[in-house]
Amino acid sequence: MSRVGRVERTTKETSVLVEIDLDGTGQVDVATGVGFYDHMLDQLGRHGLFDLTVKTDGDLHIDSHHTIEDTSLALGAAFRQALGDKRGIVRFANASVPLDESLAQVTVDLSGRPYLVHTEPEGMAPMIGEYDTTMTRHILESFVAQAQIALHVHVPYGRNAHHIVECQFKALARALRYASEIDPRQTGIPSTKGAL
Numbered sequence: 728m729s730r731v732g733r734v735e736r737t738t739k740e741t742s743v744l745v746e747i748d749l750d751g752t753g754q755v756d757v758a759t760g761v762g763f764y765d766h767m768l769d770q771l772g773r774h775g776l777f778d779l780t781v782k783t784d785g786d787l788h789i790d791s792h793h794t795i796e797d798t799s800l801a802l803g804a805a806f807r808q809a810l811g812d813k814r815g816i817v818r819f820a821n822a823s824v825p826l827d828e829s830l831a832q833v834t835v836d837l838s839g840r841p842y843l844v845h846t847e848p849e850g851m852a853p854m855i856g857e858y859d860t861t862m863t864r865h866i867l868e869s870f871v872a873q874a875q876i877a878l879h880v881h882v883p884y885g886r887n888a889h890h891i892v893e894c895q896f897k898a899l900a901r902a903l904r905y906a907s908e909i910d911p912r913q914t915g916i917p918s919t920k921g922a923l
Contacts, residue, residue, distance in 0.1 A: 731749075733746045733747075734801045734802075738797065740786050741786065745779075746778075747780075749806075754778045757779065758781070771900045775900035777904070802874075804873040807875055816910065820901075822900075822902040822905065823898060831894035835899075835902045842878070843868055844878070845868075847895075848886075855889050867880060
């Protein structure tokens with residue numbers, strides 16, 4: 728069974744191509760023009776063991792918002808497509824990942840219902856290079872909306888903004904990996920409703 732998603736999204740602001748293989752080996756080829764975001768997508772693919780290709784051409788002469796947002800929407804849609812009918816998946820998972828002084832705790836339900844709970848330490852630096860740190864929540868909101876999953880991301884502490892954001896993507900990668908894995912004991916769709 729192939730669990731691959733491919734989404735192309737073109738607007739007046741961006742042109743995005745995302746391909747994801749849930750049963751890959753962590754091969755990543757990402758280019759959005761936003762260096763730190765590329766670094767985070769690389770974490771997602773490598774730690775999730777997803778083969779991930781992302782090519783985005785956006786209106787970076789304005790700022791990075793449209794590029795990051797539209798890429799995240801396409802990524803969520805590709806992830807949902809790759810899951811198919813979700814037959815045999817684990818469905819629920821969580822992961823805690825430290826990065827030096829920071830800790831991220833992520834819990835996911837591949838429920839078919841989009842919902843995000845997101846907390847970060849207050850007083851975080853507003854920028855990491857050219858990356859606006861307020862975009863992290865928006866990335867997750869956009870991904871969740873299209874992936875149709877329930878996602879709880881909690882960073883109880885951390886000082887360095889780079890570490891705070893990066894541990895979130897690493898924990899998200901692990902939680903998505905575990906939740907989307909095939910459970911050999913689960914022959915149907917893991918829901919009393921019969922659908923996810």
